[in-house]
Amino acid sequence: xxxxxNNFREILSLTFIHILVTLLSTLPAIIFGVLFGIIFxxxxxxxxxxxxxxxxxxxxxxxxxxxIAIIFMYTGIGIKTVIISLFVYSIVPVIYNTTSSLLLxxxxxxxxxxxxxxxxxxILFKIELPISIRGxxxxxxxxxxxxxxxxxxxxxxxxxxxxxxxxxxxxxRRLDMLWVGGIIxxxxxxxxxxxxxxxxxxSLKWA
Amino acid sequence: MIEFINxxxxxxxxxxxxxxxxxxxxxxxxVLIGPSGCGKTTTLKMINRLIEPTEGNIKINNKSIFDFxxxxxxxxxxYVIQEIGLFPxxxxxxxxxxxxxxxxxxxxxxxxxxxELMDLINLPRTYxxxxxKELSGGExxxxxxxxxxxxxxxILLMDEPFGAIDPINRKSLQDFxxxxxxxxxxxxxxxxxxxxEAIKIGDRIGIMKDGEMIQFDxxxxxxxxxxxxxxxELLGVNRNILRLTLNKVLDFVKKDFKIIxxxxxxxxxxxxxxxxxxKNENNYDGFILKKDFEKGxxxxxxxxxxxxxxxFLDTIILLLSKGEKVAVIKCIERGIMGYVEINDxxxxxxxxxxxxxx
Numbered sequence: 001x002x003x004x005x006n007n008f009r010e011i012l013s014l015t016f017i018h019i020l021v022t023l024l025s026t027l028p029a030i031i032f033g034v035l036f037g038i039i040f041x042x043x044x045x046x047x048x049x050x051x052x053x054x055x056x057x058x059x060x061x062x063x064x065x066x067x068i069a070i071i072f073m074y075t076g077i078g079i080k081t082v083i084i085s086l087f088v089y090s091i092v093p094v095i096y097n098t099t100s101s102l103l104l105x106x107x108x109x110x111x112x113x114x115x116x117x118x119x120x121x122x123i124l125f126k127i128e129l130p131i132s133i134r135g136x137x138x139x140x141x142x143x144x145x146x147x148x149x150x151x152x153x154x155x156x157x158x159x160x161x162x163x164x165x166x167x168x169x170x171x172x173r174r175l176d177m178l179w180v181g182g183i184i185x186x187x188x189x190x191x192x193x194x195x196x197x198x199x200x201x202x203s204l205k206w207a
Numbered sequence: 208m209i210e211f212i213n214x215x216x217x218x219x220x221x222x223x224x225x226x227x228x229x230x231x232x233x234x235x236x237x238v239l240i241g242p243s244g245c246g247k248t249t250t251l252k253m254i255n256r257l258i259e260p261t262e263g264n265i266k267i268n269n270k271s272i273f274d275f276x277x278x279x280x281x282x283x284x285x286y287v288i289q290e291i292g293l294f295p296x297x298x299x300x301x302x303x304x305x306x307x308x309x310x311x312x313x314x315x316x317x318x319x320x321x322x323e324l325m326d327l328i329n330l331p332r333t334y335x336x337x338x339x340k341e342l343s344g345g346e347x348x349x350x351x352x353x354x355x356x357x358x359x360x361x362i363l364l365m366d367e368p369f370g371a372i373d374p375i376n377r378k379s380l381q382d383f384x385x386x387x388x389x390x391x392x393x394x395x396x397x398x399x400x401x402x403x404e405a406i407k408i409g410d411r412i413g414i415m416k417d418g419e420m421i422q423f424d425x426x427x428x429x430x431x432x433x434x435x436x437x438x439x440e441l442l443g444v445n446r447n448i449l450r451l452t453l454n455k456v457l458d459f460v461k462k463d464f465k466i467i468x469x470x471x472x473x474x475x476x477x478x479x480x481x482x483x484x485x486k487n488e489n490n491y492d493g494f495i496l497k498k499d500f501e502k503g504x505x506x507x508x509x510x511x512x513x514x515x516x517x518x519f520l521d522t523i524i525l526l527l528s529k530g531e532k533v534a535v536i537k538c539i540e541r542g543i544m545g546y547v548e549i550n551d552x553x554x555x556x557x558x559x560x561x562x563x564x565x
Binding site for chain 1: 255257278279280281282283286288289291292293294295296305306309354355364
């Protein structure tokens with residue numbers, strides 16, 4: 001507790017950077033993830049989509065620290081590496097969830113839409129996306145939560161996030177620092193989770 | 208009127224539909240039936256260009272479907288598929304109003320039309336705010352029909368609409384649809400794989416095999432004169448019995464009956480009519496047949512009621528199971544309309560059989 005009070009300013013700025021790194025990497029991941037997710041779910045690209053889904057499934061099982069290390073080998077030290085690796089790592093659940101929930105929609109529903117005279121974009125925006133919104137949101141939720149946790153690792157390659165507190169705490173064997181760092185990250189993750197639970201519940205009505 | 212002119216569809220090198228030349232009459236239900244892969248659904252989907260024909264043309268009221276923009280063509284044709292085709296994220300209201308919405312009707316006009324349709328399909332307006340998953344399969348299917356009728360299209364395309372419904376609800380949906388069609392007189396193309404359904408609702412039945420139209424005719428004609436072995440097999444061994452379902456008892460109704468009160472029974476001296484129905488306040492107690500009375504039997508029998516649309520087969524089965532020979536036709540609006548005798552029905556059928564075999 002003393003540690004928290006004495007170093008409040010630094011902790012606050014580390015938290016801020018932590019959130020910034022998370023958002024900078026996750027927002028593009030969400031945008032591109034949904035986009036690719038939609039593309040991979042198209043009828044003509046379905047085999048390509050399945051192929052990528054399998055690849056992503058495997059990628060997702062690589063531990064995040066290993067992933068960052070691999071990206072680091074290509075791009076070196078600095079925020080660029082952090083953003084790129086968090087982006088690549090967190091885009092996976094977004095694409096995965098978007099594509100699989102779009103593919104879950106019964107063909108009949110799409111066909112009914114077509115038969116009734118909806119054009120392509122109307123089918124996408126009025127039918128497909130609203131129906132699969134829950135799955136897409138849960139992908140985004142996963143990717144945000146993962147990135148909040150993974151952003152701690154950024155410290156290893158020179159970007160000071162909340163991981164710094166944990167890393168130093170570990171080095172100098174200060175249990176209080178480890179607790180403070182861990183708990184703040186956990187609170188951030190839980191906060192995001194709660195917000196998304198609320199949003200997802202709003203769309204639960206028809207699911 | 209929908210016309211097929213040398214209509215063909217090839218998938219890769221194989222014909223799914225081969226050289227169809229047909230005319231579907233206005234105001235009729237034309238049923239397309241055949242084994243899976245016979246091209247019936249492909250044929251249906253070419254009409255609203257969900258599938259583009261490879262060769263030939265389709266004309267709707269003498270205008271080629273290729274002269275329409277495909278989106279506006281589809282908006283002008285009602286389309287019904289299995290109940291699963293409702294949009295799960297839309298309320299019933301939004302599901303029904305989707306085409307009027309696309310056609311940019313005013314809010315007030317849409318409201319009015321949606322309410323009208325709910326009355327037409329006999330579902331309460333309170334359902335309008337519900338989601339499809341809160342409705343039963345049969346109810347959802349009615350909504351599917353209402354949705355297709357929303358902009359009052361002349362033509363309805365129905366692709367195995369009742370296919371996923373259990374047999375009991377299926378029968379009532381078929382009855383519902385036949386009744387609806389009597390009022391609406393739409394030009395309906397209806398795909399099914401259920402021959403009983405085809406016979407029940409079709410004004411005309413088209414039997415398809417390997418992309419070709421084998422026989423296109425009225426159900427009676429097809430049952431009486433199947434064109435070849437394939438059609439015979441499709442109709443099944445019950446072909447002659449099925450024919451009985453097409454004959455309506457109303458054609459053989461007899462009207463020489465009289466309704467009398469219970470206390471009048473003893474006073475009857477001379478029978479002028481063949482059948483006396485005994486009325487007891489609001490109920491009917493039974494009936495007396497002239498024949499029975501003359502033979503001096505104790506002759507008050509229980510009445511077997513049927514409705515005015517009943518067919519031969521159901522009536523005969525009902526009478527046989529009750530051990531009676533006479534059925535009284537009672538219509539909800541008009542009361543008792545007359546009676547039919549089982550012997551007349553059987554004789555009429557035998558006569559038809561005899562004519563066919565000669």
